[in-house]
Amino acid sequence: MKPVFVLKGININDPFVNRLTDGTIFSLEQIEFIIPTVEKILTKVNDLKFTNSISFEAQMIEKMISFMYTCDVYDLEPVPYVYSGINYSFPILSVNFSQTEEHSVLDILDIAEREGIFESDYYDRIYLCSNCSNGHLTYREVCPKCGSSNSTTEDIVHHFPCGYVGPISDFKNEIDDQLDCPKCDKRLRHIGVDYDKPSILHECKNCSHKFQDYNVKAKCLNCLTDNGVEMLKGREIRKYRLTKKGELAAINGFVSTSKDIEEIIGTVKFDTFKTMLKYEIERLRQTEGSSNICAIHITNPSQVYSKIGSEVQKGLLKDLVRVIRSSIRSSDAITFQSSSTIVLSMNEIPTRIAKRILEEIIVMLKRLMNTAFKNMEVNFETNVMPLDYKISPELHIQQLTKDFK
Amino acid sequence: MFEDIIDNYIRFLTSLTVDHFIRLFWFFIFFEFIRYFLIEFVILNLWKLSKWLNRDVYEKARQEFLFENPLVSIIIPGKNEGKHIYKLINSLKEQTYTNIQIIVIDDGSDDETPTIGRDLQKAGLIDLFIRNEIRGGKASAANFGLRFTKGKFIIHMDADCSYDRDAIEKIIIPFYLDKEVGGVGGNVMVRNYDESLVTSLQAIEYYDTISIGRAVTSYLGIYRIISGAFGAFRADVLDQMKGWDIGPGLDGDITVKIRKLGYKIKFEQDAVCLTSVPNTFKKLTKQRLRWDKSLIRFRVRKHKDVLFPNQAFKFANFIAFVENITYNLILNFKWYFYLVDMVVNYPSMVLNILITNILLYTFTNFTKFVIYSLYRERKNAPYSFFLIYIPGMVFYFGYYLRIVRTIAYLQEFFFKLSYKDPWNPEKTSVHAKRLKL
Numbered sequence: 131m132k133p134v135f136v137l138k139g140i141n142i143n144d145p146f147v148n149r150l151t152d153g154t155i156f157s158l159e160q161i162e163f164i165i166p167t168v169e170k171i172l173t174k175v176n177d178l179k180f181t182n183s184i185s186f187e188a189q190m191i192e193k194m195i196s197f198m199y200t201c202d203v204y205d206l207e208p209v210p211y212v213y214s215g216i217n218y219s220f221p222i223l224s225v226n227f228s229q230t231e232e233h234s235v236l237d238i239l240d241i242a243e244r245e246g247i248f249e250s251d252y253y254d255r256i257y258l259c260s261n262c263s264n265g266h267l268t269y270r271e272v273c274p275k276c277g278s279s280n281s282t283t284e285d286i287v288h289h290f291p292c293g294y295v296g297p298i299s300d301f302k303n304e305i306d307d308q309l310d311c312p313k314c315d316k317r318l319r320h321i322g323v324d325y326d327k328p329s330i331l332h333e334c335k336n337c338s339h340k341f342q343d344y345n346v347k348a349k350c351l352n353c354l355t356d357n358g359v360e361m362l363k364g365r366e367i368r369k370y371r372l373t374k375k376g377e378l379a380a381i382n383g384f385v386s387t388s389k390d391i392e393e394i395i396g397t398v399k400f401d402t403f404k405t406m407l408k409y410e411i412e413r414l415r416q417t418e419g420s421s422n423i424c425a426i427h428i429t430n431p432s433q434v435y436s437k438i439g440s441e442v443q444k445g446l447l448k449d450l451v452r453v454i455r456s457s458i459r460s461s462d463a464i465t466f467q468s469s470s471t472i473v474l475s476m477n478e479i480p481t482r483i484a485k486r487i488l489e490e491i492i493v494m495l496k497r498l499m500n501t502a503f504k505n506m507e508v509n510f511e512t513n514v515m516p517l518d519y520k521i522s523p524e525l526h527i528q529q530l531t532k533d534f535k
Numbered sequence: 536m537f538e539d540i541i542d543n544y545i546r547f548l549t550s551l552t553v554d555h556f557i558r559l560f561w562f563f564i565f566f567e568f569i570r571y572f573l574i575e576f577v578i579l580n581l582w583k584l585s586k587w588l589n590r591d592v593y594e595k596a597r598q599e600f601l602f603e604n605p606l607v608s609i610i611i612p613g614k615n616e617g618k619h620i621y622k623l624i625n626s627l628k629e630q631t632y633t634n635i636q637i638i639v640i641d642d643g644s645d646d647e648t649p650t651i652g653r654d655l656q657k658a659g660l661i662d663l664f665i666r667n668e669i670r671g672g673k674a675s676a677a678n679f680g681l682r683f684t685k686g687k688f689i690i691h692m693d694a695d696c697s698y699d700r701d702a703i704e705k706i707i708i709p710f711y712l713d714k715e716v717g718g719v720g721g722n723v724m725v726r727n728y729d730e731s732l733v734t735s736l737q738a739i740e741y742y743d744t745i746s747i748g749r750a751v752t753s754y755l756g757i758y759r760i761i762s763g764a765f766g767a768f769r770a771d772v773l774d775q776m777k778g779w780d781i782g783p784g785l786d787g788d789i790t791v792k793i794r795k796l797g798y799k800i801k802f803e804q805d806a807v808c809l810t811s812v813p814n815t816f817k818k819l820t821k822q823r824l825r826w827d828k829s830l831i832r833f834r835v836r837k838h839k840d841v842l843f844p845n846q847a848f849k850f851a852n853f854i855a856f857v858e859n860i861t862y863n864l865i866l867n868f869k870w871y872f873y874l875v876d877m878v879v880n881y882p883s884m885v886l887n888i889l890i891t892n893i894l895l896y897t898f899t900n901f902t903k904f905v906i907y908s909l910y911r912e913r914k915n916a917p918y919s920f921f922l923i924y925i926p927g928m929v930f931y932f933g934y935y936l937r938i939v940r941t942i943a944y945l946q947e948f949f950f951k952l953s954y955k956d957p958w959n960p961e962k963t964s965v966h967a968k969r970l971k972l
Contacts, residue, residue, distance in 0.1 A: 202802070262821070277572075281967055286679065288669075288671040288679075290671075290677045290781075290962055290963040290965075290966045290969055291781075291963075291966035291967070291972070292781070293671075293672065293674035293678055293779055293780055293781045294675075294678060294778070295667075295671065295675045295678045295682070295962065296679075296682055300654070310775065313777035322962070323588075324966060326669055326671070327669075328667035328669040328670075328675075329665075329666060331666050340683060342664075342665050342666060343653060411904075454829055463536050466787065
């Protein structure tokens with residue numbers, strides 16, 4: 131995250147250099163002019179809390195948004211780039227990948243957008259090899275029979291008086307440039323009057339096949355696969371803007387993607403949880419009863435996650451869920467609001483009982499943490515609130531988690 | 536009033552002598568009954584007998600054909616026929632004879648035909664789809680398709696038809712029965728026979744007049760038109776003629792051209808094709824006007840040389856021509872002569888003559904339909920379905936078609952209207968007219 135400047139005698143047009151450095155100076159005397167920029171960047175770097183993210187994708191996203199935050203760059207625009215494996219480059223992200231792996235950039239940006247880190251607009255559409263996802267393709271019209279691109283093309287001539295139809299070579303004679311009909315021996319005089327050219331005919335020089343419609347194939351210059359164009363993978367190239375949530379994720383650290391969390395057994399997706407909550411609220415409107423919603427929040431996630439690797443992080447979250455699941459009924463649901471906040475339902479029990487269960491869960495979780503990670507302190511915050519049929523599921527969750535640090 | 540007519544008619548019948556009967560119904564007796572029933576019936580029996588006697592020869596020819604297994608190329612030219620093609624291709628995929636090459640030629644369609652054709656080719660259901668962006672007429676489309684054929688035999692099909700499972704096998708065998716056969720016509724039947732009155736009447740016409748008539752003329756060696764819906768040709772013969780000349784009526788034209796080259800033309804009753812016929816009198820009238828005009832254009836004008844003794848003179852061609860002209864053209868006008876004869880000479884008996892004629896024709900039509908059904912091995916509808924329509928045949932065949940034919944002949948004789956038929960693009964018709972083609 132250190133600021134980088136280029137010392138060079140001329141302006142540089144390389145998109146990677148321009149976007150990955152913080153500026154260009156043309157002599158060492160100019161250093162004093164860049165000091166304010168350097169200071170600003172370093173101050174912003176100090177804001178950042180780095181975490182060890184769960185997945186590779188999350189690591190890439192964190193790296194990218196941290197860089198954008200420190201450089202005050204909020205737009206991520208694709209750059210047409212001939213050396214890119216997909217023909218467009220997002221230098222801040224693409225720099226992490228070799229040319230042959232560059233298609234992964236698009237997957238990572240998709241994930242980041244789904245997580246709300248970016249907003250995006252359509253920019254262009256690209257087509258990638260069906261085998262290796264490379265964008266360096268050469269499009270050719272080929273013979274539909276043998277696939278050769280070596281062919282000749284002739285006009286088809288229709289002679290009106292006798293109905294003869296054939297390639298123009300049938301009409302050519304060896305003596306002069308005139309055209310004579312091979313069927314009725316009449317001389318062709320005037321296009322549109324006694325003959326016309328209703329179509330064309332191609333002949334493959336490889337297999338002698340005659341045809342009218344070429345097949346279009348796209349040969350990958352990376353793996354040499356000859357793709358039918360309908361087999362190519364079409365992808366959208368979009369331009370991205372860092373959202374407020376993205377900015378906060380840059381500062382606080384981006385630990386995992388919802389995809390990572392969804393893989394943890396015993397939990398439901400956050401959206402599913404909200405739907406279940408909505409039905410429970412609706413049920414309470416019609417029947418008398420007491421149901422609750424609870425939250426457990428890790429107050430120091432960046433401290434925790436930065437000390438352990440991504441696999442262990444996943445293991446930690448799995449253990450947390452296992453402990454919680456053992457204390458609640460199987461009809462109650464658990465979900466991750468974020469990688470540091472777990473939300474769960476405790477239906478059909480009084481709120482005071484729910485509070486007591488939650489206290490027991492925290493005791494167990496702390497015991498687990500002490501056993502598993504001896505030198506690491508994990509702090510939890512909790513909250514319980516009874517469901518009120520007068521307010522929406524979203525508001526329940528908002529009120530439940532509003533005081534968490 | 537009605538009783539008076541009946542009384543009057545009974546009196547007319549009781550007073551009828553043999554001489555008198557012949558005088559009053561000479562047209563029916565000498566032309567219709569003798570030509571279209573008696574002679575036809577005798578020849579039908581001879582044909583059936585010869586078929587039975589030659590059954591071993593036929594089987595040998597069939598074996599020779601199947602052993603040789605030649606490639607048969609099928610060309611299907613048409614404009615805006617995309618919607619029909621799948622049904623046709625489906626029937627071709629079911630064929631007992633499988634060594635076939637299917638070529639669909641799109642003659643400048645302006646609907647979704649190009650997409651359908653290309654999809655069929657991509658799916659491997661047809662071998663080739665080719666297209667002329669600019670419409671050139673059916674002959675040019677067929678000729679364009681012809682140059683992509685690789686088969687020893689070429690079959691011309693219409694896109695709105697479908698074919699019996701053994702149709703291709705059956706239509707090729709005659710080439711192995713007689714090496715001088717240059718073309719074979721298939722048997723066209725009506726698929727939509729129950730769609731309307733007009734399609735039912737046409738179904739009977741196709742059964743009795745067209746199919747049986749062609750079987751008879753084929754046996755006599757004077758069969759004159761290989762239907763465009765289903766016709767097979769030797770590839771070398773088509774090559775000699777450089778394909779089809781411009782229409783309308785190109786199927787009749789090419790048949791004469793093959794005959795002129797000295798080849799025989801055969802009809803194969805067992806090679807069956809189903810087609811959809813016009814379902815209203817208006818559409819049928821348009822179709823028949825076109826067909827009937829081509830008799831004048833091709834027989835009387837373009838190929839009149841078959842009448843004259845020259846190098847290419849063939850007696851069979853001469854007879855075929857004379858028979859065609861006599862029974863279609865001359866007889867058509869002779870009927871008016873008969874009408875005038877009756878009105879002028881027997882004005883008081885016209886109604887009774889008319890009733891008798893209707894009864895005679897109806898009786899003959901019933902007899903023909905029942906007896907001829909013994910000579911048809913293949914039917915695509917129960918015969919009982921048609922019985923109630925048979926009385927209508929008198930009016931359909933005797934009056935409606937005769938009037939249409941008369942109009943067509945007059946239009947073509949005096950105005951050469953076939954050259955203005957939009958069936959063919961104008962750019963080609965002007966040349967055909969100028970060159971008297």
